[in-house]
């Protein structure tokens with residue numbers, strides 16, 4: 073619910089459990105007053121307010137401006153024609169409406185069916201000619217508040233934006249004397265490990281200047297009280313709905329902590345002619361007064377219901393069980409080998425066969441051919457359509473890997489259009505993984521790629537596309553823009569990717585798109601608007617996946633995490649893990665296989681059936697249920713569960729010998745029910761308890777785990793409740 077007092081001096085956004093209050097002071101500044109548990113009475117005005125004229129840098133503000141005394145690290149930076157960088161955005165009006173705003177050309181949480189969704193539009197003006205519309209979206213059922221900002225040049229001179237955040241959130245020192253900052257960091261094959269540290273004086277930031285979020289950091293961060301944990305303490309999560317250069321910054325000053333999120337200002341410059349406007353990407357916030365678990369479940373619900381393409385939202389449609397050819401074949405295959413693999417996938421119970429990299433003209437390793445999206449006749453004499461027909465004939469849907477943003481210098485596309493690649497005149501273009509990046513800021517380049525993609529997808533019934541992106545951007549310069557507008561290229565590139573993915577999903581509404589960037593280098597809320605699943609990491613090792621998927625789950629729900637069962641020793645880590653451990657990691661995401669099943673005997677394939685059946689039986693629960701992180705990964709194991717919102721059923725996963733014989737308290741268990749435990753075993757593990765267990769026992773003493781021994785053992789179970 074949105075509240076505005078009659079004089080529009082006080083404004084409040086209420087979700088089911090949280091409130092966000094703002095106030096307009098007598099000078100017209102929009103102050104941030106409160107973000108915390110639901111409160112229907114106005115909070116106190118901030119202390120420095122008693123000195124409103126003198127200390128603008130001590131005021132908690134919704135849109136801090138540079139140049140006139142707010143001396144926090146600047147983010148918003150409008151540069152006027154005379155070179156001054158300054159603004160004084162003062163309140164000019166407010167409007168509310170039912171339903172949530174959308175952002176043209178940018179992904180944003182959708183209006184969806186959340187009955188109470190509302191929008192608050194606050195207008196701020198600078199006298200020299202800027203009008204800023206701050207958009208606030210309220211998704212009450214998910215306890216999510218979104219923000220976005222639209223800046224319009226309403227003056228008569230051009231203005232160059234040298235920095236434009238999406239949202240700023242101030243935490244007054246008096247209310248929050250100490251806060252921790254949590255970021256999600258890593259590297260290739262080790263994405264999104266939580267990293268927590270007290271906010272130090274000064275600026276701490278994560279972000280990217282690589283054109284994509286990269287493996288190193290994620291556009292999701294948290295602030296929390298020092299006592300906060302999985303089920304206790306206060307925390308605030310901030311997710312940016314954006315897939316390019318970004319900055320998530322916490323700055324500590326004597327006044328408190330300022331969290332700023334948005335497009336990274338480095339190499340960003342956007343000139344607004346009179347009448348022009350710029351839309352900053354959306355940011356989404358959740359507050360929880362009961363720790364990280366409830367916060368994550370709010371983000372999960374909002375992403376599942378209101379961000380994913382409607383076709384795949386929440387429990388709308390089952391995701392196919394797939395086999396991906398990458399770890400089975402890499403570049404080494406022909407049609408006969410693929411068909412043998414597809415037949416084995418069918419025997420294992422898969423729905424979809426995905427042909428990964430290596431299928432197009434001359435592509436036998438990673439040095440050539442990206443950009444030439446036609447089948448290699450040497451490997452696929454009957455083309456992609458021929459292979460697709462044969463795979464369909466086996467009773468499987470067909471999916472294909474592409475990397476539309478990339479081009480190898482050794483390709484027909486590059487030979488025909490060398491200027492289509494991002495490159496700085498007079499400098500050598502950096503090839504990473506032997507490839508350049510196409511200039512997706514250019515409409516003609518996108519059109520060329522579009523023609524190739526549609527020719528491919530129109531030629532046969534492709535049910536799934538894996539859209540990969542295997543490098544960061546460099547040599548960022550567009551031949552199509554004048555010198556003064558080169559600061560627009562990074563952002564225009566991202567808009568170009570969004571435009572093409574939107575066209576793809578519009579034209580092929582049933583197509584399942586899985587995004588990927590060398591594993592999880594572009595795993596963000598922006599990409600999830602177009603594709604309901606993203607390949608989480610190139611690392612399929614069960615032990616490493618515990619940490620990768622755990623860290624990922626702070627913002628993103630299990631149903632968006634590409635997770636595949638792979639062979640041992642693992643191709644990345646050379647480690648071994650039990651079938652159950654590998655299955656636990658894969659079954660908690662978008663389940664699939666990534667291994668050479670042609671090497672399996674019929675009996676070995678049959679042993680996989682119970683797991684596939686488990687996914688069929690409980691996939692809807694995995695997609696639409698609530699995640700509980702029961703034991704955080706400690707390098708040796710972890711446990712988690714996904715439960716129905718009403719506590720009526722759950723799937724429970726545990727991995728690692730340290731959990732041997734332990735009891736796992738289940739916070740979602742309903743004391744009014746009894747639960748039968750159906751565990752999946754491949755080996756000689758003990759039998760599950762014969763009698764159903766009372767909910768109270770599960771809640772307080774916990775679920776007794778069987779003996780878990782051997783090399784990385786695992787446990788997968790379904791808990792089915794009965795009344796009383």
Ligand code: DGJ
Nearest residue numbers: 398428429588590591610
């Ligand atoms: C990186 C991806 O993450 C892998 O799964 C695979 O598709 C390769 N690219 C193919 O080049």
